[in-house]
Amino acid sequence: MKAEKTKELVKNVLIYILLIFYLTPFLLILLNSFKSTEEFVKNPFALPGKMNIDNYIDAFHKMNFLKSFLNSLIMTSVSTVIIILISSMAAYLFVREKWKINNMIFATMIASMLIPFQTIMIPLVAIYGNLNLLNNKLTLIFMYAGFGTPFATFTFHGFIKGIPIELEEAALIDGCNKIQTFFRIVFPLLKPVITTIVVLDVLWIWNDYLLPSLILLSPEQRTLPLTTYAFFNTYSADFSPLMAGLILTITPVIIIYLLAQNQILRGIVQGAFK
Numbered sequence: 001m002k003a004e005k006t007k008e009l010v011k012n013v014l015i016y017i018l019l020i021f022y023l024t025p026f027l028l029i030l031l032n033s034f035k036s037t038e039e040f041v042k043n044p045f046a047l048p049g050k051m052n053i054d055n056y057i058d059a060f061h062k063m064n065f066l067k068s069f070l071n072s073l074i075m076t077s078v079s080t081v082i083i084i085l086i087s088s089m090a091a092y093l094f095v096r097e098k099w100k101i102n103n104m105i106f107a108t109m110i111a112s113m114l115i116p117f118q119t120i121m122i123p124l125v126a127i128y129g130n131l132n133l134l135n136n137k138l139t140l141i142f143m144y145a146g147f148g149t150p151f152a153t154f155t156f157h158g159f160i161k162g163i164p165i166e167l168e169e170a171a172l173i174d175g176c177n178k179i180q181t182f183f184r185i186v187f188p189l190l191k192p193v194i195t196t197i198v199v200l201d202v203l204w205i206w207n208d209y210l211l212p213s214l215i216l217l218s219p220e221q222r223t224l225p226l227t228t229y230a231f232f233n234t235y236s237a238d239f240s241p242l243m244a245g246l247i248l249t250i251t252p253v254i255i256i257y258l259l260a261q262n263q264i265l266r267g268i269v270q271g272a273f274k
Contacts, residue, residue, distance in 0.1 A: 033243035040239045055244035063227035063245055064219070069252065072223040075137060075212075076205045079144035083201055084194055087149045091156035092182055096165070106157070109150040117147065117210070125214045135217040143215070144205055152197050159193045160186065199257075206253055224249040 032040050033055055034048040059065075094106045124143075125134070133139045163186060171181040209225040216222055228249065231242040 029243050029246055032240060033247050035240050037238055037240045040243070055241045056248065058238075058241045059231075059245035059248055062230045062241065063224070063248065064222075065224075065227075065248060067220065068222055068224045068227045071137070071221060072206055072225075073252075075141055075144070075223060076202055079141050079148065079205050080198055080201045082141065082145045083148040083152050084197055086145065087152035087197075088156045088187065088190055088194075089182065090149070091153045091160055092186060094153070094157055095160045096168075106153070109153055113150045113154070121210070121214060128215070134215055135221055136215070137221065140212060140215045143211060148201055148204070152201070155193055155197060156190060159190060163189055202256075203253065207250075 028044065031048065032044055034051050034053070035055075036052070039046070039049065090109075094102045128134055128139060167185050168181050171185045176184060206223075207225060208223075212223050212226050216226065228242060228245045231238045231245060
């Protein structure tokens with residue numbers, strides 16, 4: 001009994017150490033967002049002399065926060081919805097239709113996950129530049145859908161294989177066609193996987209800097225991560241307003257997670273047990 005209590009105590013201590021380790025960068029950013037740049041340069045680990053919100057006001061205006069927030073919201077939500085719809089339908093087709101070409105296409109999609117984005121980003125941008133398709137939200141959404149679909153399809157594929165085909169046969173007997181069977185029977189059962197994919201893709205797309213920096217050229221099109229570049233000058237940087245800008249950038253995702261955390265955790269747990 002004593003050994004079990006000691007083991008439990010050690011486990012809890014390790015969990016709290018890891019929690020502090022992961023929270024430290026965020027707490028440092030939050031702490032320094034209330035300092036002046038001089039205070040930050042002097043000692044980034046010290047407490048601020050006073051809680052100054054001028055950095056947040058400055059960041060809000062420099063980032064053109066409302067416009068950038070809307071850009072991020074549109075691209076994140078539309079891209080995520082497209083990824084979920086396309087990948088779930090593709091996975092359903094790969095599982096239920098025993099066509100030989102399905103195995104080839106599925107294997108190609110899985111293999112594409114092994115290709116680092118950095119190896120294709122220059123040719124990709126050059127091609128889309130020659131087609132005059134840069135600086136366009138639709139182009140970025142199209143790319144996010146392309147890069148996000150293989151992993152989502154792979155995840156849905158494994159889950160759909162565990163759904164009894166008898167449910168679909170019963171729906172077909174009742175008069176449903178293939179599309180109706182998918183959206184009325186199969187798609188609702190995919191909720192745990194959908195929740196997992198939404199969490200991963202929202203975090204990825206919302207926080208992405210590299211791909212939007214290559215595609216979105218004009219300030220009006222920029223997402224929130226791109227607008228943080230406004231705090232960098234040629235030879236210096238406004239570090240404290242930058243910290244405030246980072247807090248403004250990540251706050252919407254944190255709020256969404258806190259509001260939906262029960263459903264997100266339930267979906268992830270159900271997907272793991274499935």
